[in-house]
Amino acid sequence: MKTIKEITPLKSNAPFVILKHKNAKFDYSIHYHNEFELNLITNFKGKRIVGDSIEECESVDLTLLGPELKHIWKSNEIISTANVITIQFQEHFLASKTLDYTIFKDIRALLELSKRGISIQNPTKNKIAKKISKLKDPDHFDSFLLFLEILHDLSKSEDKKVLSSAASNNYSQKRESRRITIVTKYIENNYDKQIKLTTLAEMINMSESAFSHYFKKRTGQSFIKYLLDHRLSIVTKLLSETNIPINEISYMTGFITLSNFNRSFKKKHGVSPKQYRINYINHLEE
Known part of the structure; x- marks a missing residue:
């Protein structure tokens, strides 16, 4: 299970x-890399693992994955007839100042969201698949413009599904403000303990009500939801990458009771922690 x-x-x-890969075998290990990746797979039957998401794929699968996000596809077929087109690019493929321009704000938001992995649904999927098939040598200016057009179309589309519950812990969120960074770093370092809203509010000199409003505005989630999602992202990592007993994982990640832990996990992932671990191992070994 090593990544x-x-x-x-x-x-x-x-x-x-x-x-480009024809008749792709999908025989590589679960992996990650420092680059963004836009992946188009056609004529495919199998499963996809992105972060803590495990899903059966449609015959055409289109995903956008951010840096350091572990992923793998596993084919159900002995002889694969699937074709894969993968586009990899760095965050600074445009100068940092360029991404700050207003016209690129939607693409910037798309790249930020991709740190959790994005599955593209129809009708956008079919539209983008046609454009990807036309992409040629990246040294050609027309190809570069088409690539920007693809990112722009994805950024404007409502046919996006976020896959993983949390971005990679390795990826630093450089654009966070100093105050929100203080709070999120505290959560990252103390998620195994009981964290009170009062404590966080006092850390950045705010009232509880002002802090709650500020935190949700900056993160898009309430403090309680953010903390729960962070804990569950650690849980899935421990379930998939270690053999630590489930009751110990519950204690290690700050859950007060095992029943609360099991209930929260099943609500998020649709299966118990035990079944998630079994499913994850089985998918990798198939």
């Missing part, structure tokens, strides 16, 4: 790289 870091063939002087 491997992939070194991609993307060159520093290229905006992106296109990789």
